[in-house]
Amino acid sequence: xxxxxxxxxxxxxxxxxxxxxxxxxxxxxxxxxxxxxxxxxxxxxxxxxxxxxxxxxxxxxxxxxxxxxxxxxxxxxxxxxxxxxxxxxxxxxxxxxxxxxxxxxxxxxxxxxxxxxxxxxxxxxxxxxxxxxxxxxxxxxxxxxxxxxxxxxxxxxxxxxxxxxxxxxxxxxxxxxxxxxxxxxxxxxxxxxxxxxxxxxxxxxxxxxxxxxxxxxxxxxxxxxxxxxxxxxxxxxxxxxxxxxxxxxxxxxxxxxxxxxxxxxxxxxxxxxxxxxxxxxxxxxxxxxxxxxxxxxxxxxxxxxxxxxxxxxxxxxxxxxxxxxxxxxxxxxxxxxxxxxxxxxxxxxxxxxxxxxxxxxxxxxxx
Amino acid sequence: xxxxxxxxxxxxxxxxxxxxxxxxxxxxxxxxxxxxxxxxxxxxxxxxxxxxxxxxxxxxxxxxxxxxxxxxxxxxxxxxxxxxxxxxxxxxxxxxxxxxxxxxxxxxxxxxxxxxxxxxxxxxxxxxxxxxxxxxxxxxxxxxxxxxxxxxxxxxxxxxxxxxxxxxxxxxxxxxxxxxxxxxxxxxxxxxxxxxxxxxxxxxxxxxxxxxxxxxxxxxxxxxxxxxxxxxxxxxxxxxxxxxxxxxxxxxxxxxxxxxxxxxxxxxxxxxxxxxxxxxxxxxxxxxxxxxxxxxxxxxxxxxxxxxxxxxxxxxxxxxxxxxxxxxxxxxxxxxxxxxxxxxxxxxxxxxxxxxxxxxxxxxxxx
Numbered sequence: 001x002x003x004x005x006x007x008x009x010x011x012x013x014x015x016x017x018x019x020x021x022x023x024x025x026x027x028x029x030x031x032x033x034x035x036x037x038x039x040x041x042x043x044x045x046x047x048x049x050x051x052x053x054x055x056x057x058x059x060x061x062x063x064x065x066x067x068x069x070x071x072x073x074x075x076x077x078x079x080x081x082x083x084x085x086x087x088x089x090x091x092x093x094x095x096x097x098x099x100x101x102x103x104x105x106x107x108x109x110x111x112x113x114x115x116x117x118x119x120x121x122x123x124x125x126x127x128x129x130x131x132x133x134x135x136x137x138x139x140x141x142x143x144x145x146x147x148x149x150x151x152x153x154x155x156x157x158x159x160x161x162x163x164x165x166x167x168x169x170x171x172x173x174x175x176x177x178x179x180x181x182x183x184x185x186x187x188x189x190x191x192x193x194x195x196x197x198x199x200x201x202x203x204x205x206x207x208x209x210x211x212x213x214x215x216x217x218x219x220x221x222x223x224x225x226x227x228x229x230x231x232x233x234x235x236x237x238x239x240x241x242x243x244x245x246x247x248x249x250x251x252x253x254x255x256x257x258x259x260x261x262x263x264x265x266x267x268x269x270x271x272x273x274x275x276x277x278x279x280x281x282x283x284x285x286x287x288x289x290x291x292x293x294x295x296x297x298x299x300x301x302x303x304x305x306x307x308x309x310x311x312x313x314x315x316x317x318x319x320x321x322x323x324x325x326x327x328x329x330x331x332x333x334x335x336x337x338x339x340x341x342x343x344x345x346x347x348x349x350x351x352x353x354x355x356x357x358x359x360x361x362x363x364x365x366x367x
Numbered sequence: 368x369x370x371x372x373x374x375x376x377x378x379x380x381x382x383x384x385x386x387x388x389x390x391x392x393x394x395x396x397x398x399x400x401x402x403x404x405x406x407x408x409x410x411x412x413x414x415x416x417x418x419x420x421x422x423x424x425x426x427x428x429x430x431x432x433x434x435x436x437x438x439x440x441x442x443x444x445x446x447x448x449x450x451x452x453x454x455x456x457x458x459x460x461x462x463x464x465x466x467x468x469x470x471x472x473x474x475x476x477x478x479x480x481x482x483x484x485x486x487x488x489x490x491x492x493x494x495x496x497x498x499x500x501x502x503x504x505x506x507x508x509x510x511x512x513x514x515x516x517x518x519x520x521x522x523x524x525x526x527x528x529x530x531x532x533x534x535x536x537x538x539x540x541x542x543x544x545x546x547x548x549x550x551x552x553x554x555x556x557x558x559x560x561x562x563x564x565x566x567x568x569x570x571x572x573x574x575x576x577x578x579x580x581x582x583x584x585x586x587x588x589x590x591x592x593x594x595x596x597x598x599x600x601x602x603x604x605x606x607x608x609x610x611x612x613x614x615x616x617x618x619x620x621x622x623x624x625x626x627x628x629x630x631x632x633x634x635x636x637x638x639x640x641x642x643x644x645x646x647x648x649x650x651x652x653x654x655x656x657x658x659x660x661x662x663x664x665x666x667x668x669x670x671x672x673x674x675x676x677x678x679x680x681x682x683x684x685x686x687x688x689x690x691x692x693x694x695x696x697x698x699x700x701x702x703x704x705x706x707x708x709x710x711x712x713x714x715x716x717x718x719x720x721x722x723x724x725x726x727x728x729x730x731x732x733x734x
Contacts, residue, residue: 039406041674105474108474111478177537
């Protein structure tokens with residue numbers, strides 16, 4: 001488990017907040033380490049006061065909560081002890097005047113219910129806090145990346161003429177699960193012109209000679225995600241295809257070099273640089289080379305969720321700091337023809353940025 | 368795709384609603400048939416007016432939307448064409464005065480943004496509409512159930528001394544995916560006393576002689592879910608264990624018999640009966656036999672989501688009608704000792720209720 005709960009309480013004291021209601025599953029995982037709740041149904045809330053921490057859930061989870069989250073006080077929500085009743089009691093007990101809520105997660109219906117009783121609520125976000133990872137979190141992401149690299153080695157052997165995108169996606173999933181992990185998102189496998197669709201859904205298309213194979217997949221291990229993309233060539237690439245690959249690779253290198261150089265010369269205590277500058281370092285090169293601009297952000301933070309802060313894009317206001325982990329993933333997409341994307345994760349450590357993805361990046365040609 | 372969009376428009380005309388904003392992924396699947404959007408991030412909205420239907424998403428999905436949802440007009444959300452801009456234009460164009468929203472899905476932040484411009488919004492739900500399935504939807508659920516039954520046959524051969532819960536769960540997933548489908552929820556495999564935890568997370572416990580094995584899993588095929596539970600015995604059950612199994616089985620039989628008898632004698636045109644009465648038929652028998660009451664609902668509707676309306680529980684106000692598909696899943700749980708649950712899906716058809724789960728229910732004893 002991360003040191004999230006201690007960090008949160010410190011921030012609450014400084015901000016003079018009486019209590020925070022946590023509803024998003026990713027924040028519940030962050031603060032408790034328990035990942036058993038559904039991502040699609042509301043099954044639990046946390047209420048954190050300066051002195052106490054509660055988990056509110058129903059009878060299905062009581063045994064699991066007592067076993068896995070003993071440092072939280074369990075409150076069972078029942079037909080006779082409704083959410084309304086529970087909140088009323090807690091607000092009274094802890095003299096809560098100002099209540100922080102996750103307005104980007106709480107539904108309008110839930111909000112209206114809470115507003116019946118307490119008017120003094122405001123938006124409270126753990127986003128900034130979660131974007132800076134502690135050593136345990138970084139170690140978990142690194143382990144997920146290691147398994148990602150192993151998966152890439154494994155899948156190279158499975159790429160053969162006649163396989164379908166879905167079969168390759170399934171083999172990736174199979175390998176990851178056999179190794180005790182999960183997918184961090186649905187695997188993207190795109191052959192040939194499908195690689196020009198950044199979020200292609202792996203389908204029944206069959207691999208033919210002389211096609212790019214784009215593989216974008218992630219591992220979730222101990223609640224933390226990895227994310228990597230490699231584009232390889234099946235057959236013999238033309239000069240035009242090679243050129244596109246080289247430009248994407250060089251564009252990624254420029255972003256990483258920029259990060260390395262800039263980060264090193266910053267004052268060690270206040271190290272911080274603009275996310276948008278890193279994006280530009282990669283994007284400008286692609287445009288210079290007369291290819292269309294990257295139709296997505298250069299990168300995104302990652303952790304318990306596959307997309308977290310910071311956002312590495314031209315309009316991002318985010319500032320990169322020590323402890324952040326994010327992707328660098330430039331791409332060139334030419335509709336109806338080809339797409340190439342290369343994606344690694346990087347962590348900003350005390351001294352240097354460090355790549356967490358280790359798989360080879362020179363163009364692999366399979367036959 | 369379901370006939371949802373036609374149904375919705377008919378209801379809108381009758382209710383004098385100008386437009387409905389759809390944000391939940393399950394409703395987007397229901398109305399468009401397209402399932403490519405993330406379940407955990409907001410990537411698309413639908414705006415349905417009486418005459419037109421729009422899908423609002425970003426550039427990552429444009430190609431997919433044009434290909435798979437040609438009957439919706441695509442509006443691309445960009446940095447220069449924000450959600451605010453888009454809504455303003457559409458509201459003006461269609462003279463929208465009254466806007467329906469999914470208040471149980473829309474976040475407080477999104478709601479506040481919309482409220483800046485249009486005050487006349489109200490909660491709009493597709494829940495009731497979706498609880499009644501058309502023939503195509505029933506056929507999809509039936510196919511998912513068929514694969515569920517095949518999965519059960521397959522997994523029986525894998526249950527051997529020394530396997531772990533996680534291994535069995537993985538084998539179930541493996542078989543379902545190899546058959547081109549997905550899980551509808553994380554598989555529950557519980558050995559021995561773990562079966563007493565209704566929502567047990569499959570773990571590293573190893574199968575030993577003389578234990579119950581509870582298997583609760585579902586298939587998602589063509590966007591529709593199945594859900595089934597079987598509890599089998601590994602070794603030789605004691606009389607006490609056999610008795611518990613028989614009581615659960617008989618309790619399920621009583622609910623199904625009640626449904627059959629009642630449904631048949633109802634007027635064919637207005638067929639409807641109380642969900643709570645079906646729950647009671649099963650629950651009362653378990654209590655009569657001196658076992659603890661079922662600590663959950665007897666059943667739940669199912670479709671695109673694994674939990675939909677109706678809710679079959681003692682306090683449910685839901686009315687069962689032709690076209691509904693739901694589970695009947697009584698259970699007895701004795702903490703630290705055993706748990707038994709048996710779950711089938713049933714559909715209410717014109718003449719009769721019909722079971723969609725076909726797997727054997729007499730106690731299977733494996734050695």
